[in-house]
Amino acid sequence: xxxxxxxxxxxxxxxxxxxxxxxxxxxxxxxxxxxxxxxxxxxxxxxxxxxxxxxxxxxxxxxxxxxxxxxxxxxxxxxxxxxxxxxxxxxxxxxxxxxxxxxxxxxxxxxxxxxxxxxxxxxxxxxxxxxxxxxxxxxxxxxxxxxxxxxxxxxxxxxxxxxxxxxxxxxxxxxxxxxxxxxxxxxxxxxxxxxxxxxxxxxxxxxxxxxxxxxxxxxxxxxxxxxxxxxxxx
Ligand SMILES: [Zn+2]
Ligand SMILES: [Zn+2]
Numbered sequence: 001x002x003x004x005x006x007x008x009x010x011x012x013x014x015x016x017x018x019x020x021x022x023x024x025x026x027x028x029x030x031x032x033x034x035x036x037x038x039x040x041x042x043x044x045x046x047x048x049x050x051x052x053x054x055x056x057x058x059x060x061x062x063x064x065x066x067x068x069x070x071x072x073x074x075x076x077x078x079x080x081x082x083x084x085x086x087x088x089x090x091x092x093x094x095x096x097x098x099x100x101x102x103x104x105x106x107x108x109x110x111x112x113x114x115x116x117x118x119x120x121x122x123x124x125x126x127x128x129x130x131x132x133x134x135x136x137x138x139x140x141x142x143x144x145x146x147x148x149x150x151x152x153x154x155x156x157x158x159x160x161x162x163x164x165x166x167x168x169x170x171x172x173x174x175x176x177x178x179x180x181x182x183x184x185x186x187x188x189x190x191x192x193x194x195x196x197x198x199x200x201x202x203x204x205x206x207x208x209x210x211x212x213x214x215x216x217x218x219x220x221x222x223x224x225x226x227x228x229x230x231x232x233x234x
Contacts, residue, residue: 022048026041027092027093030099036136038137039101042090042099047091048090052089054087055100058144062143067083067146067149068145068146070104070143081106081107083105084143085103087102088100088103100140102138102143103135103137106174108172110128113130123196125197127165128168129167130179148165154167169184170185190216191215193212199212200218202216202218205227216231
């Protein structure tokens with residue numbers, strides 16, 4: 001018969017101790033809302049951690065990959081927007097209740113971007129979102145509903161604009177506070193700006209370039225003549 005070596009019994013003791021420690025810390029981490037550490041500890045403890053492809057929130061089935069609106073608390077007017085990257089549950093060992101967490105890749109809205117780029121306010125649409133390199137865990141219950149994020153061209157082709165339809169064409173680096181792929185965006189008008197679907201444009205019948213109404217002196221949003229020729233082509 002093999003006798004247990006003193007080392008292995010010490011290892012078992014260590015494991016049991018670690019498990020107990022994990023059980024305690026899951027409760028504490030939950031109270032501290034330290035989600036990232038909670039996921040790390042939970043995934044290291046057998047039987048506490050589970051991943052899912054779908055989740056039901058407020059009667060709506062959401063899948064990994066869906067875009068979602070997230071409750072931003074009382075201090076903010078606008079909901080947060082993100083993409084659902086991962087759905088996880090961690091069992092709280094003392095009560096056996098499930099803590100449901102979602103890993104979210106964040107989008108930024110105009111209101112956030114113009115804090116560091118106020119000049120960009122003219123060309124950024126109210127429905128425009130900027131994909132970030134920032135991911136975070138949130139409580140699943142803070143998700144409000146799914147939403148739609150289209151490409152810029154697709155968005156401009158819509159007949160009707162709904163408040164839960166957004167578009168994305170640019171990346172935003174959260175650390176450097178700058179756009180990631182600005183070169184990929186076409187500039188228009190004499191003012192050389194990316195197109196803003198919220199504003200009115202007119203096309204020159206000669207050069208076929210597009211101009212803001214304001215930049216070519218069209219007032220009250222109305223142009224009654226049949227043809228338009230920009231100042232370069234006149
Ligand atoms: Zn212009
Ligand atoms: Zn022209």
